[in-house]
Amino acid sequence: MTTATKTINVFIADPLSEDGIFPLRQEQDLDLNIIVDTGLAPEELIAKIADVDVLLVRSQTTVTREVIEAAKNLKLIGRAGVGVDNIDLTAATEHGIIVVNAPDGNTNSAAEHTIAMMTSLARHIPQAFNTLKNGKWDRKSYVGVELKNKTLGVLGFGRIGVEVAYRAKGQRMNVMAYDPFLTDERAKELGVTKSTVEEICATADFITVHTPLLPETRNLINKEKFAMMKDGVRIINCARGGIINEDDLYDAIVEGKVAGAALDVFVSEPATDHKLLTLPQVIATPHLGASTIEAQESVAVDVSNDIIKFYKTGTVTNP
Ligand code: NAD
Ligand code: MLT
Numbered sequence: 001m002t003t004a005t006k007t008i009n010v011f012i013a014d015p016l017s018e019d020g021i022f023p024l025r026q027e028q029d030l031d032l033n034i035i036v037d038t039g040l041a042p043e044e045l046i047a048k049i050a051d052v053d054v055l056l057v058r059s060q061t062t063v064t065r066e067v068i069e070a071a072k073n074l075k076l077i078g079r080a081g082v083g084v085d086n087i088d089l090t091a092a093t094e095h096g097i098i099v100v101n102a103p104d105g106n107t108n109s110a111a112e113h114t115i116a117m118m119t120s121l122a123r124h125i126p127q128a129f130n131t132l133k134n135g136k137w138d139r140k141s142y143v144g145v146e147l148k149n150k151t152l153g154v155l156g157f158g159r160i161g162v163e164v165a166y167r168a169k170g171q172r173m174n175v176m177a178y179d180p181f182l183t184d185e186r187a188k189e190l191g192v193t194k195s196t197v198e199e200i201c202a203t204a205d206f207i208t209v210h211t212p213l214l215p216e217t218r219n220l221i222n223k224e225k226f227a228m229m230k231d232g233v234r235i236i237n238c239a240r241g242g243i244i245n246e247d248d249l250y251d252a253i254v255e256g257k258v259a260g261a262a263l264d265v266f267v268s269e270p271a272t273d274h275k276l277l278t279l280p281q282v283i284a285t286p287h288l289g290a291s292t293i294e295a296q297e298s299v300a301v302d303v304s305n306d307i308i309k310f311y312k313t314g315t316v317t318n319p
Contacts, residue, residue: 006031007031007032007033008030008031008032008033008053008054008311009033009035009051009052009053009054009073010024010032010033010034010035010052010053010054010056010307011035011037011048011049011052011054011055011056012034012035012036012037012038012056013037013038013040013045013055013056013057013061014038014056014057014058014059014060014061014080015038015058016056016058016080016296016300017293017296017297017299017300019297019300019301020080020296020297020298020299020300020301020304021034021056021300021304022301022304023301023304023305023308024304024307024308027308029312030308030311030312035052038060039060040061042062042064042066042067045061045067046066046067046070047070049067049070049071049074050070050071050072050073051072051073052071052073052074053073053074053075053076054074054075054076054077054078054307055067055071055074055076055077055078056077056078056080056303056307057077057078057079057080057086057087058079058080058081059081059083059086059269059287060269061086062086062087063077063086063087063088063092064088064091065088065090065091067088068088068091068092068095068097069091069095071097074095074097075096075097075098075310076097076098076099076100076307076310076316077092077097077098077099077100078100078101078303078304078306078307079099079100079101079102079303080102080105080296080299080300080302080303081101081102081105081106081290081299082101082102082103082106082107082110082159082160082212082290083101083212083213083240084099084101085212085213085214085240087099098310098316098319099319100303100306100307100310100316100317100318100319101303101318102298102299102300102302102303102318103159103318104159104298104302105295105298105299105301105302106289106290106292106295106296106298106299107159107160107163108163108294108295109289109290109291109292109294109295110160110163110238110289110290110295111160111163111164111166111167112167112292113238113264113285113288113289113290114160114164114208114210114236114238114289115164115167115168115171117236117238117262117264117283117285118147118152118168118206118208118234118236118262119147120262120283121206121234121236121260121261121262121283122144122145122146122147122206122234123142123144124141124142124144125283126283127141127142127280127283128141128142145205147168147171147172147173147206148171148172148173149172149173149174150173150174150205150206151173151174151175151176151203151204151205151206152164152165152168152173152174152175152176152204152205152206152207152208153176153177153178153195153200153201153203153204153206153207153208154168154175154176154177154178154192154200154208154210155177155178155179155197155200155207155208155209155210155211155220155221155243156178156179156209156210156211156212156217156239157177157178157179157181157182157192157210158179158210158211160210160238160239161177161179161208161210162190164208164210165177165190165192166190169191169192173206174193175191175192175193176192176193176194176195176199176200176203176204177190177192177193177194177195178194178195178196178197178199178200182194197220197225198228201225201228201229202228202229202230203230204229204230204233205230205232205233205234206233206234206235206236207221207229207233207234207235207236208235208236208237208238209221209236209237209239209243209244210238210239211239211240211243212239212240213239213240213241213242213243217243218242218243219242219243219244219245219248220243220244221235221243221244221245221248221249222244222245222248223245223248223251223252226248226249226251226252226257226258227257229252229257229258231256231257232258232259233257233258233259234258234259234260234261234262235249235258235260235261235262236261236262236263237261237262237263237264237265238262238264238265238289239265240265241263241265241266241267241268241269241271242267246266246267246274246276249261249276250275250276250279253276253279253281253282254279258281259281260281260282260283261276261281261282261283262282262283262284263276263282263283263284263285264284264285264286264287264288264289265287265289266287269286269287270286271286302317302318305317306318
């Protein structure tokens with residue numbers, strides 16, 4: 001455990017809530033030197049990281065092996081959010097660096113965003129708004145579908161998937177869920193139908209993914225899965241780019257199998273020049289699932305408190 005007399009360099013590489021890092025700023029027992037330096041290119045981060053003890057990131061910064069190897073003093077990487085797919089965990093482990101995340105702080109915001117995207121998709125709200133802003137009162141092109149009595153398939157039934165299901169049931173949707181850890185009892189308790197991926201593909205009117213991006217979940221929805229789906233299915237991804245194969249999604253929309261897709265995340269971000277964005281059936285947001293005042297404060301408070309806990313006790317809450 002590091003003593004309080006040593007200066008601890010905390011490098012914040014992505015924009016974090018100022019209220020959220022308040023625990024770090026007001027910490028009296030530790031000598032924390034807080035450096036906020038965001039938007040760096042990889043080589044700029046590498047050049048600045050040699051004396052850093054704690055690196056704090058959101059999702060913009062990719063913490064590669066090169067970054068980790070250049071960070072000779074690094075002890076802890078804090079991820080203000082859930083997904084740690086932007087951090088090379090193997091390299092961190094090899095170098096004895098602890099990685100902490102904030103698993104709960106943005107659950108509600110991500111679930112609300114998913115429901116907002118699903119509703120917008122069903123009712124063409126972004127497209128209709130865009131048309132109206134351009135001076136056209138077009139009521140014919142934007143006839144939507146109701147959510148009530150439709151079936152939502154949720155792939156990945158963890159924190160966010162469950163919260164999405166609660167809200168979808170409030171819209172009187174039928175909910176099917178797949179998660180390798182979902183038990184019959186839990187499914188019954190939550191009022192969802194425990195299903196396989198294939199059953200969801202064959203039955204659902206809307207499919208939303210809420211798994212982490214892992215080797216097993218990359219391309220979870222691909223050409224083969226689209227072929228199993230009902231014509232006119234609608235797809236939502238507010239989890240990670242890559243869980244749904246983007247080329248296969250593009251083809252499925254162009255072929256008319258998929259009626260529309262709502263995407264918050266892309267394989268490569270920022271994704272301003274993406275072929276999926278050229279399709280009128282696609283609505284999108286720039287990775288805004290966790291972008292609320294509440295979630296950003298919450299995740300930053302959680303990682304800040306974990307940093308303090310680590311230096312005071314040698315343990316963390318969310319390794
Ligand atoms: P979580 O860990 O609570 O839930 C993930 C679930 O996925 C777990 O229950 C796990 O068992 C399940 N899972 C793992 N492998 C699976 C597989 N092969 N098939 C089906 N299910 C599988 O995580 P969460 O808080 O619900 O977040 C889920 C993901 O959403 C995060 O990993 C992150 O990438 C993403 N996310 C995105 C935003 C955003 O801003 N768009 C915000 C928060 C989280
Ligand atoms: C997450 O994994 O928590 C999300 O990507 C949200 C974010 O950090 O922007």
